[in-house]
Amino acid sequence: MKVWRNFVDLGAGLWTTLRQIGRISTVSYPEEPLNLPPRWRGRPTLTRDPDGDERCVACQLCSAVCPTRCIELQAGERADTRRYPLTFRINFSRCIYCGLCEEACPTLAIQLLDEFAFSKEHHADFIYEKDALLIDGTGKHPHYNFYRHSGVALGDKDKGQGINEKAPVNVRSNLP
Amino acid sequence: MKHVFFLDGQETPFIPGQNVLEAAIAAGQDRQIPYFCFHPALGSLGACRQCAVKMYPHDSKHPPRITMACLLPASDDLQLVTLEADVHTEHREIIELLMTNHPLDCPVCDEGGQCHLQDMTVQTGHSVRHYSGPKRTYRNQDLGPLVYQEMNRCITCYRCVRFYQDAALGEDFGVFGSRNRVSFGRLEDGPLESPFSGNLVEVCPTGVFTDKVFRHDYVRVWDLQQGPSVCPHCAVGCNTTPGARLGTLRRIRNRQNPEINGHFLCDRGRYAFPYVTAHSRPLQPRLKGETSRQEAVLRQLASRLEEGRSGFLGSPREDLQSNLGLFALADCLHAPFAAVTSSWAEALAQQCLALPQAPSLQEVAAADRIVVIGDLDSIAPMAGFAVRQALGRGARLTVLASSRTGLARKGDYRPLRPSALPDVVSRLADDPCLQGGRLPVLLATAETLGPAGLFALRKTLEKLPANARAGAFVNRPNLFGAAYFAADGHTERLQQALRQREIHHLLCLGADPLGEDWGAGTWRTLSPGLDGLALLDMVDSQTARAAEALLPVAAFPERAGLFVNYEGRIQAFAPVYRREAQVLHSAVHGSAFPEAAGGMKHPLGPPPPLFWLGRLAELLQVHEAWQQRLDFYLHFLCPTAPDPESPGVLLPDTLRARFAIAALPTTPTVESGQWELDIFRWYGGETLADTAEDLQSLAPLRGLRVHPDVQAEWATLQGPCGQLHLPVIPCEDMVQGVIAIDQEGFAELGLYPGDPVEVTWEQGS
Ligand code: SF4
Ligand code: SF4
Ligand code: SF4
Ligand code: SF4
Ligand code: FES
Numbered sequence: 001m002k003v004w005r006n007f008v009d010l011g012a013g014l015w016t017t018l019r020q021i022g023r024i025s026t027v028s029y030p031e032e033p034l035n036l037p038p039r040w041r042g043r044p045t046l047t048r049d050p051d052g053d054e055r056c057v058a059c060q061l062c063s064a065v066c067p068t069r070c071i072e073l074q075a076g077e078r079a080d081t082r083r084y085p086l087t088f089r090i091n092f093s094r095c096i097y098c099g100l101c102e103e104a105c106p107t108l109a110i111q112l113l114d115e116f117a118f119s120k121e122h123h124a125d126f127i128y129e130k131d132a133l134l135i136d137g138t139g140k141h142p143h144y145n146f147y148r149h150s151g152v153a154l155g156d157k158d159k160g161q162g163i164n165e166k167a168p169v170n171v172r173s174n175l176p
Numbered sequence: 177m178k179h180v181f182f183l184d185g186q187e188t189p190f191i192p193g194q195n196v197l198e199a200a201i202a203a204g205q206d207r208q209i210p211y212f213c214f215h216p217a218l219g220s221l222g223a224c225r226q227c228a229v230k231m232y233p234h235d236s237k238h239p240p241r242i243t244m245a246c247l248l249p250a251s252d253d254l255q256l257v258t259l260e261a262d263v264h265t266e267h268r269e270i271i272e273l274l275m276t277n278h279p280l281d282c283p284v285c286d287e288g289g290q291c292h293l294q295d296m297t298v299q300t301g302h303s304v305r306h307y308s309g310p311k312r313t314y315r316n317q318d319l320g321p322l323v324y325q326e327m328n329r330c331i332t333c334y335r336c337v338r339f340y341q342d343a344a345l346g347e348d349f350g351v352f353g354s355r356n357r358v359s360f361g362r363l364e365d366g367p368l369e370s371p372f373s374g375n376l377v378e379v380c381p382t383g384v385f386t387d388k389v390f391r392h393d394y395v396r397v398w399d400l401q402q403g404p405s406v407c408p409h410c411a412v413g414c415n416t417t418p419g420a421r422l423g424t425l426r427r428i429r430n431r432q433n434p435e436i437n438g439h440f441l442c443d444r445g446r447y448a449f450p451y452v453t454a455h456s457r458p459l460q461p462r463l464k465g466e467t468s469r470q471e472a473v474l475r476q477l478a479s480r481l482e483e484g485r486s487g488f489l490g491s492p493r494e495d496l497q498s499n500l501g502l503f504a505l506a507d508c509l510h511a512p513f514a515a516v517t518s519s520w521a522e523a524l525a526q527q528c529l530a531l532p533q534a535p536s537l538q539e540v541a542a543a544d545r546i547v548v549i550g551d552l553d554s555i556a557p558m559a560g561f562a563v564r565q566a567l568g569r570g571a572r573l574t575v576l577a578s579s580r581t582g583l584a585r586k587g588d589y590r591p592l593r594p595s596a597l598p599d600v601v602s603r604l605a606d607d608p609c610l611q612g613g614r615l616p617v618l619l620a621t622a623e624t625l626g627p628a629g630l631f632a633l634r635k636t637l638e639k640l641p642a643n644a645r646a647g648a649f650v651n652r653p654n655l656f657g658a659a660y661f662a663a664d665g666h667t668e669r670l671q672q673a674l675r676q677r678e679i680h681h682l683l684c685l686g687a688d689p690l691g692e693d694w695g696a697g698t699w700r701t702l703s704p705g706l707d708g709l710a711l712l713d714m715v716d717s718q719t720a721r722a723a724e725a726l727l728p729v730a731a732f733p734e735r736a737g738l739f740v741n742y743e744g745r746i747q748a749f750a751p752v753y754r755r756e757a758q759v760l761h762s763a764v765h766g767s768a769f770p771e772a773a774g775g776m777k778h779p780l781g782p783p784p785p786l787f788w789l790g791r792l793a794e795l796l797q798v799h800e801a802w803q804q805r806l807d808f809y810l811h812f813l814c815p816t817a818p819d820p821e822s823p824g825v826l827l828p829d830t831l832r833a834r835f836a837i838a839a840l841p842t843t844p845t846v847e848s849g850q851w852e853l854d855i856f857r858w859y860g861g862e863t864l865a866d867t868a869e870d871l872q873s874l875a876p877l878r879g880l881r882v883h884p885d886v887q888a889e890w891a892t893l894q895g896p897c898g899q900l901h902l903p904v905i906p907c908e909d910m911v912q913g914v915i916a917i918d919q920e921g922f923a924e925l926g927l928y929p930g931d932p933v934e935v936t937w938e939q940g941s
Contacts, residue, residue: 059283060396074422075394083284083394106283151279151313151328159328160313168315171353 030117038140041099042116044090046109046130047139054134055109055146058085062101062110070094071101080155082147088133092118093126107146111139181254183229184208190250195220197227197245208258209245210267210296212274212381213333217439218343220246224274224333226296228266230257242266267300275305277312278382279328286324286390287383289397293331296381314359320367321870322447323376324388327359331382336360339379343440345564345586346370360384367874371557371582371859374446378430378439389447389870390427395419403752404431404820406739407445408493408653408732409862410556412436412537413741413824414445418733420753423781425452425733433823435536436741442557448865452731456716456867459782462726470727474788477683477710477725478795481509486681487670490515491693492525492652492659493863494686495737496746497810498712498729498785499658502685504805505789508798512679514667515658517687518695520928522667523841524622525659527630527648530835532637533826534647534743535617541565543645545613546573547604549597549633550624551581554857556649556742559619566617574609576600577624578854579881579916580909591911594854594930595846597625602632605639618646622655623855626930627841649742651862657740660813660831667695671702680707684719685785686729687711688863691718692919697897697926712785715864728782730755735784738814744827746813750820755781843930849913850932853925856881856916879905881916888937893917895925895933904937 027034036042049055058075076086101110113135120126138144153159160167180187181196183205190199197214200206212224227245232255242263245256257263275297282288297303314327337360340349348369352359362368368376376385400419407414407428414437417429428449430441451457461473480486488506490499490513499515506513516522535543540562553560560583567573573587578594588609592600610616620633630648637646652658673679682689689699690709703709708724714731733752740746793802818825846852860871880891884906893900893915900921910916915933927933 057284058394059288060399061283064396064398077392077394146283149280150284151281151311152284152326153316159315162313164308164310165313166310168313169353169357169359171314171357171359173357174354176355 036114036116040114040116041097041102041112042114043092043097043112043118044095044101044110044133045113045115045139046085046088046134047111047137047141048135049107049145049147050138050143051145053082054084055107056085056088056105057083057107057109057146058088059083059106061104061106065100065104067098067100068094068096081152082154085130088130089127090133091127093123108139108141108144111141113139179250179252181250181252181256183256184259188250192250194250195246196229196248196250196254196256199250200245207299210271210300211246212292212296212331213335214246215335215338215379215439218335218338218379220244221334221338222247224270224331226267226270226274228258228263228270230260230263231255232257264300268302271297271300271302272306274331275302276307277328278331279311279313281326281329281383285326285329285383286386286394287329287380291383292381293329293383312356317361318365319362319373320388321873322388322443323368323373324386324391325361326384326386327361329382329384330358330360332358333381335379335381336376336385339375340370340373342568343565344370344372344375344561345567346372349373371442371444371553372440372561374443375430375440387427387446389450393424393426395421395426400426401753402429403733403750405733405752406653406747406749407441408739409444409448409865410558410651411649411653411655411742412556412558413653413739413745413747414441414558415747416441416445418449418752420733423753423755425449425731425753435538435823436745437537437558440558440561442561442859443871444557444860444862444865447871448860448862448868449733450868450870451715451864451866452733454715454867454869457714457731458716458720458726458728460728462723464724465721473725473727474791474795477727478792480681480708480710480725481511481683481792481796483681484509484511485679486511486683487673487679488513489517489670489682489684489687489689490658490661491684491686492516492650492655492657494658494785495654495732495739495749496657496813497737497806498685498789499654499661500809500813501786501789501802501806502683503661504802504809505793505798507805508793508801509796512666512670512673513661514670515661516667517689517693518698519665519668520627521694522659522665523627524630524650525655526835527627527634527841528622528650528742529656529659529744529832530837531630531634531646531648532832533645533829535645536743536745537562539615539645540617540619540647542569543613543615543617544569544571545610545616546571546587547609547616547618548573548575548577548583548587549601549619549629550577550621551579551583551857552619552621552649553582554859554861555621555623555651557859559647559649559742563619572609572613574607578911578914579907593846593852593911593914594624594626595843595852595932597930598629598632598843601625601629601636604636610640610644616640616644618644620646620648622648622650624929626843626928628843631840647742651857653739653741655740656742656744656827657738657746657813671698674702674705677705680705681709682706683710683712684723685712686714688713688717688719690722692863692923694919694923694928695926696923697895701897701926712788714782715867717863727788729788730782730784734781736820737784738818740827741824744832745824746818746827747824748818748820748822844932846930846932851913851915851935853922853927853929853931853933854914854916855922855929856918861918877903877905878918879903880921881905881907881910882914883910883912884908885912886937887939889940890938891915892936892938893921893925893933894935895927897926898924900924 063071211227415431415433575584710725711723
């Protein structure tokens with residue numbers, strides 16, 4: 001019985017292969033664009049939140065987790081106390097597209113999108129600064145906005161106006 | 177006998193009186209006991225219920241029970257277990273409760289990476305929040321420029337209040353509200369008043385209180401370069417851990433030295449560090465005010481020194497080796513040298529050194545009869561903190577001062593004019609305030625007490641029981657180190673040589689003789705006789721602006737060195753980082769390549785003073801002799817060089833003994849009815865600290881403080897070296913007949929604390 005089953009599996013596999021005969025699966029890249037799977041790990045980029053502000057809060061988790069230590073950033077603080085990366089640079093001559101930075105990022109800011117083939121003449125040109133990393137979109141996560149979930153007040157979001165928050169307590173009250 | 181209990185079958189040693197958690201932490205076996213409200217310096221409270229252990233009784237009658245380790249006194253052969261399922265369940269459930277309202281803030285929370293709550297949460301394995309209801313929120317308070325509050329993150333461990341109220345005896349911070357609404361802060365928004373407020377950042381186990389100065393130039397702790405250093409802002413010499421990144425200093429944290437600063441630092445020590453990054457800090461050698469190449473400046477200076485008509489001036493603000501290096505150079509060139517800027521300061525230093533071994537701050541905290549003379553908090557805040565700890569243990573405090581200082585409010589205050597101090601101090605031995613104690617301690621701010629008062633203090637000490645101790649404080653890190661070669665009228669000789677035109681050039685190290693140092697008035701009158709002045713310093717000052725040649729030097733966290741603190745404890749500090757130009761733009765990417773490959777070298781920061789002095793010695797062709805002398809003096813003063821990680825070594829008593837003969841200095845007589853001067857300081861004021869913007873935004877107004885019975889808006893003071901026009905600030909707390917001005921004012925007038933002064937009071941300006 002078992003042996004018979006193996007023959008069926010083998011036949012199914014063979015059929016899949018035979019079905020491809022006559023089809024052309026080679027793409028003449030780069031003339032023809034590639035249809036990359038959505039979870040493709042291309043070059044890391046910095047994305048923006050749905051309100052158009054940069055998502056990165058300069059928490060340095062990506063630079064801490066990066067196995068090749070190719071991310072370097074310095075935090076800055078805006079007048080409204082929002083943290084942002086003053087400088088953010090990735091050395092793409094070191095990046096191995098492992099995606100660990102994306103996994104670590106709590107704000108979904110850094111995302112490995114679909115750019116994968118880029119060549120330069122000099123090593124130094126592989127060091128991308130923030131202006132080259134930051135894109136004008138939300139990447140794979142169109143709705144997430146970290147500051148709506150976090151407890152800090154920011155801009156028009158006051159205390160208690162975040163997602164799943166109660167109104168601020170009255171600390172002067174002694175009622176039971 | 178060695179005492180041990182058993183924690184998960186492991187022997188844990190303890191000292192009787194310790195609780196189980198304390199002993200486990202001390203033995204490094206607290207990996208299995210999470211805790212929040214316990215703090216080694218603040219003790220146990222039992223508020224967080226996190227530190228559960230299971231105790232097996234010795235007999236079989238009682239079942240084992242779960243109890244709080246921080247409340248369980250350690251006793252011999254106690255059997256404790258943490259590795260059982262019910263203990264672990266308790267740990268997990270308590271932390272889950274504490275975390276129900278905790279916001280999703282870690283990415284934007286400055287505590288992240290050094291957060292006790294993060295550590296404990298990971299340690300107990302609480303990774304999924306079951307509660308999905310809405311979270312409690314608070315409005316934050318603005319607590320001033322130093323401490324940032326984000327109240328949502330609180331877990332109500334009460335460490336902050338216990339520190340602020342119980343340890344630091346602060347009055348403007350507390351706990352408000354009831355049930356699950358309790359909140360920790362001030363009654364109203366406003367800067368925290370305690371000189372120790374910055375410690376909230378370290379005691380709070382969560383991110384409620386974070387460092388506001390660090391916040392502006394923040395970097396995660398895992399990217400900080402850190403190392404052992406010593407605070408350069410007063411004679412206490414607290415141990416610190418500076419943190420730097422990309423060649424700039426970002427913050428200062430406490431480094432524990434049980435005999436000095438324990439777990440805490442004062443706000444000057446924590447927040448004065450931006451002197452390192454101040455815009456005004458000289459970073460390039462200057463010649464006649466123009467930035468110049470270092471070789472040109474050195475050569476010019478060497479040719480000046482070669483003329484053989486130079487004097488040398490060291491400084492208690494600079495470290496031991498640099499002062500010795502300058503002394504050795506003066507010695508090689510047979511030139512006059514002084515370590516302090518006035519004879520008064522010299523007498524002060526000698527009298528300080530003549531005092532027998534001063535108490536460590538740990539001993540101060542254990543004293544039961546304390547006399548404080550002058551405003552200790554504003555000279556050496558951590559000494560004031562040690563007094564507060566002693567007060568917490570029931571000590572009796574007496575404060576002799578000309579105004580009701582922060583400490584005076586906590587004890588017996590005796591209002592006194594500064595000129596009366598020597599007399600009162602000499603009669604202290606029979607005073608009831610020191611009677612009946614086990615360990616009497618006298619602490620003085622050296623400037624207020626003055627040389628004569630310090631002499632009286634030494635005589636009083638001889639009459640007190642043998643275990644009585646006295647210490648004198650200044651706001652300079654190395655007065656004791658500099659004072660060793662300050663002996664025997666050096667300053668007078670230097671000034672005399674200048675007056676008689678034997679010298680016409682001065683090489684200063686970290687001194688500000690034309691600005692705010694003691695006796696600056698005299699130097700200013702002498703300065704027309706100066707052809708040129710050269711300065712090695714790390715801050716901008718009037719002397720730096722007037723200097724013909726200016727050689728910038730590395731700031732303290734950027735170099736190694738030795739400070740001798742008020743006890744005569746020699747402490748070493750290590751270079752923590754290298755000052756480099758911050759590489760912010762790709763235009764300088766070439767710098768990542770080695771120089772040989774055509775890359776740009778990072779511009780390095782200024783070198784330590786010894787480098788400059790060594791180069792000068794080379795140019796003057798006395799390098800070998802200079803090095804020999806330097807090594808000899810260094811070996812003489814400190815035969816065993818201390819390690820920066822070690823608690824430091826005390827100067828041998830034999831070295832002190834040569835100052836014991838220091839005679840009674842003369843004092844000015846103040847007639848009754850004459851106005852007399854005292855010094856006004858605040859805890860954040862000190863030469864280096866004065867360039868730290870955030871801290872200085874708290875500085876009190878400049879002016880002349882006097883009892884409000886004087887009806888005037890302005891006053892003009894007349895001194896031997898000049899006059900001073902200042903606004904009058906009425907001050908309830910001042911003794912009548914006393915005028916308090918800052919050190920700059922004293923420098924301007926050419927007077928010293930306790931001197932009589934002529935005043936004209938004016939209405940309007
Ligand atoms: S993909 Fe991997 S190697 Fe590349 S930047 Fe991210 S963590 Fe670093
Ligand atoms: S992990 Fe995300 S938010 Fe944090 S620094 Fe990196 S990109 Fe920015
Ligand atoms: S503010 Fe910090 S120290 Fe104070 S109770 Fe809350 S968590 Fe504890
Ligand atoms: S007490 Fe003195 S040495 Fe200690 S931190 Fe404060 S200024 Fe620095
Ligand atoms: S540490 Fe023991 S109850 Fe908080």
